[in-house]
Amino acid sequence: MKLIMAKDYQEMSNKAADVIINQVKEKPNTVLGLATGGTVIGMYEALIQDHQKNNTSYKEVHSVNLDEYVGLEYTNQQSYHYYMNDQLFSHIDIQADNVIIPNGLAENIDAACQEYEKAIAELGGVDLQILGIGQNGHIAFNEPGTSFDSITHKVELTESTRNANMRYFDSIDEVPTHAMTMGISTILKSKQILLLASGKSKAEAIYNFINGEVHESNPASALKNHPNVTIIADEEALSLVEDDKKKVLS
Numbered sequence: 001m002k003l004i005m006a007k008d009y010q011e012m013s014n015k016a017a018d019v020i021i022n023q024v025k026e027k028p029n030t031v032l033g034l035a036t037g038g039t040v041i042g043m044y045e046a047l048i049q050d051h052q053k054n055n056t057s058y059k060e061v062h063s064v065n066l067d068e069y070v071g072l073e074y075t076n077q078q079s080y081h082y083y084m085n086d087q088l089f090s091h092i093d094i095q096a097d098n099v100i101i102p103n104g105l106a107e108n109i110d111a112a113c114q115e116y117e118k119a120i121a122e123l124g125g126v127d128l129q130i131l132g133i134g135q136n137g138h139i140a141f142n143e144p145g146t147s148f149d150s151i152t153h154k155v156e157l158t159e160s161t162r163n164a165n166m167r168y169f170d171s172i173d174e175v176p177t178h179a180m181t182m183g184i185s186t187i188l189k190s191k192q193i194l195l196l197a198s199g200k201s202k203a204e205a206i207y208n209f210i211n212g213e214v215h216e217s218n219p220a221s222a223l224k225n226h227p228n229v230t231i232i233a234d235e236e237a238l239s240l241v242e243d244d245k246k247k248v249l250s
């Protein structure tokens, strides 16, 4: 596991964008695994700026997203379909047909989960997966206690996650109770993983991830079993991690 330290949110975002840009330049038909949430917005902004300035092209890129709420219309601004179009896809030259996001509106969610897993496999797997981390260590919507063997599945969101995500909704009642998410084993199949964290609210999760043992009570800890993981975190997110630990990892 490698650690790239950043001063603040902006620097974290720029460094993460650079990893993606280099990947896409090296392999134009890259399969990108994308995330939603507040953490990655600055990274998407940096990608858009680079696309406008340097013409980095996403024409041959395929993307798969980590998760989606169950039951939210795609026109709902809080759906991850809406988010991805709004924050990234409508600003770059990625082709609509090359984008897949879990179908949280499917009549049969279990079947849709299986299809999603198959669709990722048919693309040859994810080359570079971007991840945020929840305050309770969740990755995508894999909450504490999720099996490390899990594949794409439907989950009931914990109160802690619904509360953390409430800031995007008008009230807690509007926050969906369920989501569809790539499983932990789906995520671990990615060839390279980039985990981003910014701010004090993530300090404990990052400390537990770096120092804690590998255990299903901490979903992020599964990443320690992966051969190619890079954390990009800012000073606040790293504020609880000991200096020697940071040195060893960077």
Ligand SMILES: N[C@@H]1[C@@H](O)[C@H](O)[C@@H](COP(=O)(O)O)O[C@@H]1O
Pocket (backbone or CB within 6 Å): 035, 036, 037, 038, 039, 040, 066, 067, 131, 132, 133, 134, 139, 140, 141, 161, 165
């Ligand atoms: N499902 C998403 C995750 O994919 C995201 O990484 C995490 C952190 O979100 P944020 O970046 O807004 O802190 O929580 C959300 O619930």
